[in-house]
Amino acid sequence: MDIPGPEPxxxxxxxxxxxxxGLHRYQLQLHAAYGPVVRFQLPGAQAAVSVADPVLLEGTAHIDKRPERLFEFLAPLFETGNLQVMPADEHGPWRRLLLSVLAGRPSHERHFARFTTLATALADRWAGQAERVGPAGCRAGQEPVELQKDLTALSLRMICEYALGGEIADPGRVVTAFEDVLTEHLGQLYGVPVPGTREERAxxxxxxxxCLRATVDQVVAGHRSGDRADRSDLIGALVEAGERPARIRDTVMVMMLAAHxxxxxxxxxxxxxxxxxxxxxxxxxxxxxxVLGDRAAPEYADLRRLTYLDMVLKESMRLFPPGPYGARETTEPLFLGEWGEYEIPAxxxxxxxxxxxHMNPAYWPEPEKFVPERFTPQETAGRPRLAYIPFGIGPRSCEGAALAVVEAELVLAVLLKRFRFRPVPGHEVTPVERFVLWAADDIRMTVSRRVPE
Known part of the structure; x- marks a missing residue:
């Protein structure tokens, strides 16, 4: 059958x-109007098909090629070629190396104490704000915190500690630099308005x-040389694998981008x-x-016992997946459906x-609602495997998924043990596409101490 879609x-x-x-919202509209498989036009893609049904997605999960033109906006970040679109034969060994560094539970546990120190430092800073009293006796803690700003900086510190073997002096500046680069190139790709003249943006x-390259060079230069048994150090693993310096810098760059x-x-x-x-x-x-009693932070083993927190995180990433979409390119004709009714050309x-x-009502009743109980073992067992894919699927899925979950659950546990979070009245939170699903004007919330009963 012909794949439905809007007129050219x-x-x-x-x-x-x-x-x-943005593309994230356009895809929602397309599938609401035309069904689970839709053809559409997109800058950088001569022919594009979107598949929103998890059963049909199984037929695409083997594809190991990304469309080069769609990822051109990342090319300026790299010296040795865009790592997001490297050929499959080169990508396989590189992916295995990254997984050896990022996916190991023993390595996560070894770094857990340092992660806890970093998360606690942020909590202490927010607690200090809550204790300060401003004019007319108003507590400074009622002034909103900017979640994305502080938490992406924390995440960047964590990935530098874990994978790069070092710290960076100004993570907030690095976060801003990534945003400046990506916003400019995404704006060019999709025609999204960006403040400033063309010359100013460039x-x-x-x-x-x-700034980014200088920061990466500092991290690489600060790496401790010598034999290391701990392969959770990404730079050490890359050196041991014989990677050239420019490729090491590129890999560091992409990990800093993705992880933070x-x-x-x-x-x-x-x-x-x-x-x-x-x-x-x-x-x-x-x-x-x-689970924690009087302790302010969990131990690594406690994460397995925080089952409801895990469900809350999963439901949040269902409603607001950090990466709102992914893309592959077929290298041969593809037939989807029980009878091959959807033909997708090479x-x-x-x-x-x-x-x-994640918003498909066939698998998520009342999909706009926040219902963590969707992720009980019984509910999960009743859904197709690919109904929930916050880290992508197949051989190009996120290598750091397991690490990201450990970090996120730790940070949430530290913050929610100590604080209550309330939305700022009148502050509108609008998801926009900035390589990830970002809030346009940050997410501002008031933070107050909670006293366990």
Whole structure:
């Protein structure tokens, strides 16, 4: 059967994406209008098909090629070629190396104490704000915190500690630099308005890239040389594997980008949802009090016992997946469906509309609602494997998924054991596409101490 979709546009689809507010929202609209498989136009893709049904997605999970034109906006970050689109034969060994560093539970446990120190330092700073008294006796803690700003900086510190063997002096500056580079190039790709003249934007992106490369060089230069038994150090593993210096710098760059976004954004959206659902927040707090007692932070083994917190994080990443979509390119004709009714030609860009998959009402009743109980073992067993894909699928899925979950659950446990979070009245939280699902004007919340009963 022919794959349904909107009529072709003279602008190649730019206007439709912009009118929807970004590709993440456009995909929701497409699937609501045309069903589980949709063809559409997109800048950088001659032919594009989006698949929002988890059963049909199984037929695409083997694809190991990313469309080069769609990832061109990342090319300025790299010296040895865009690591996001490296050929499959080169990507396989590189992925295995990253997994050896990022996916090991013993390595997570060895670094857990340092992660806890970093998370506790942020909590202490927020607690200090809550204790300060301002004019007319008002507590400074009633002034909002900017979750994305602080939590992405924390996540960047964590990935530097874990994978790079070092610390960076100004993580906030690095976060801003990544945003400047990506916003400029995403704006070019999708025609999204970006503040400033073309020359000003180009200069801002150039300066940001200079900052990023200098930061990476400092991290690499500060790496301790010598034999290391701990292969959780990414640089050490790359050196041992014989990678050349430029490739090491590129790998460091991509890990800093992916890790600081994913974890910081996931925690920010989770706190946003808990602030709007105080009953769920209280249940999380009760679990933390029961499992941790008087302790301010969990041990690594405690994470397995924080089952409701785990469900809350999963439901948050269902509603606000840090990466709202993924893309692959077919290298041969593909037939989806029990009878092969959807024929996708070779050379087609296949989109994984992660947000639309997570909002598919056939598998998620009343999908807009925040219901952590969707992730009980019984509920999970009743859904297709690919109904929940916050870290992507197949051979190009996120290598750092396991690490990101450990970091996110630790940070949430530390913060929710000590604080209550409330939304700032009148502050609108709008998801936008900035390589991840970002809040346009941050997520501002008031933080107050909680006193366990």
């Amino acid at each position: 546009r003279a602008d190649g689809g730019v206007g439709a994406v912009a009118a929807a507010g 200069e801002r992106a150039r300066a940001a890239l200079v 976004h994913t974890t910081g954004v996931a925690v920010s959206w989770t706190l946003h949802l808990l602030g709007r659902h105080p009953g769920v927040a209280e249940r999380v707090a009760d679990e933390l009090d029961r 050379g087609t860009t296949v989109f994984y509309p992660i947000w639309a998959v």
